Amino acid sequence: MEFYHSLKAQNNIFNITRIYLLYTFILDVSFIYMAADSTNLIIVESPSKARTLKRYLGDNYQIEASVGHIRDLPKSDLGVDIENNFKPTYVAAEDKAKVISQLKKLMKNAATLYLATDPDREGEAIAWHLTEILNPSIPVKRLVFHEITKKAIQESFDHTRDIDKSLVGAQEARRILDRLWGYQVSQKLWYNVKGGLSAGRVQSPSIKIVVDREKERAKFKEGEYWSITAQFDSKGNNFESRLKEVESHKIAIGKDFGKETGVLTKSDLLALDESRATKLVEAFSKSSWLVSKIEQKPATQNPYPPFITSTLQQEGIRKLKMSSQQVMRTAQHLYEEGYITYMRTDSISLSSEALNASRNAIKKLYGTEFLPDKPRVFKSKVKNAQEAHEAIRPAGSTFQSPKDVQGNLKELEWKLYDLIWKRTLASQMKSAKLLKTNVEISDGNAIFDAKGKVIEFPGFLKVYVEDIDDPGKEKDDKESLLPPMNEGESVSATEFTPNQHFTKPSPRYTEASLVKELEELGIGRPSTYAAIMGNIQQRGYVRKVKGALIPTFTAYAVVQFLERYFTDMVNLQYTASLEDTLDAISRSEMKSDEFLGYFYFGQNSTPGLQALLDSEFDKDQSRTIMELKDENDETIAVKIGR
């Protein structure tokens, strides 16, 4: 109460447009007289959020956590009455009995119930489930804040609202669709492929992505090509360059070859083979060379946005060689100990507290020359971002530097904190200033080119450089220097070298690149990326070998089955578009039972899930993964199952 008073004092209470503020103010005061021992109950999702909130609010607020969802569909039963508008049956989660009885007890003494679950689809549903299970007779208000600061909490008390039924409807539609899809299609797998298998809206597209890549790699045909590099000398300075053109024909490189043919796809390019390369080298050593073109252009490079769940996992996997699940476990620890903000988020926004802390730290550690005039604002490009929390960053209004905390943390925890601290600071630092130089050396017939990159001002690169999956690409902070030269200047060639190359297939997915792919497609949520990675390995769909994800025979069989009988369900575009429809439901533009009706019973000429479930399944073929010929040319089928 004390806190609320001081908040009010900061407000212009005489402002007529905010007269209802005064009204709630009076209500709150009246509680003091009504019942000295009566309190307000605030329910949040996470226990550590409850602890933080306690520091801000006085004794008149009881703050408890629901610890996530409290009710769900039953585990051993479909729990959806398809004939009755997809009516769901909910049961209280077994492990939440304690939480529920505690909440019921606290509510007996409460004057008002504030539901402060997360401001997103799932949070709205948790709030609604709470009212269903607690059945409160006291006033219920929905409280929404995006960060835990005085200002944000004050505003949330000023703008309490009712539960948003459309948002709850969208969550229910999501839940019911996942149940119908997951349970019913899984059962078809048991009867037609192998017992115990699983399918679902998220896991099945995930394994399809891995299987598709493996198939692409199997079809890959290697192509051979040659390149020529030269060492040139300008006034005693050596530099390397690469043959770009001969007689106005560009020299072919790896990406110019067909992946399934190994043959050049563009006819106007020149693909060098060994003899051609050797002959050219011979001819080049007799030529005289001069600088035919110099291009210099300044470039700026902007920092990466601060971490969200997916990018934290990617960098944790790449830089620290952790798994998705390890990254999340470690981050959870850091969060609970108060070192970082919430680690399951899809928002790249930083709160004003974080912006201040970053700017102070940058000024102190690197000086004002690394500090932009204004804080940098990032806008999410991720489809379907719900942005219930801020980006992942060091906690508090002043950031503890990695050195400060080194003694308190285990090695990996410290490394992850260090990464988060650096990434956050870098995101608020000045852009890097680069000077890119492109030089062409010609003998009138062939052209070599050399690229230079000079970092004139490092900006954020001083603190953080992102790691890369693709070994062909160069890291952002890699410099390459060229000596100063003038157009028309002659240069001497010291050496020409022919190099043999082979084209490479697309690399296998890693946990990092698969999480990235799923996020770009809008499949899965921050709280589930790590679980999906664990799940597809545990169920024997994918094996991880030196970080690379390799699909098993089971995965091939399941993907083949789903593509044949449930084509849309594993269509990545379709899966991603479901999310758009759920958004429409949350904006009240569509009703959830209408959506589920289309999904299950079909729409126009598109069959729904029900029709697909009723198809005739070819059991024998579904178990066949491949057919081989033995030495007598007899066909041997490889099947799975028992």
Next chain:
DNA sequence: CAGTGAGCGAGCTTCCGCTTGACTT
């Protein structure tokens, strides 16, 4: 006669998303 293994039938598996401990390996 004891031990092995084929054959049969019953019972079970499964989704996604939100949160932590309480478990085992």
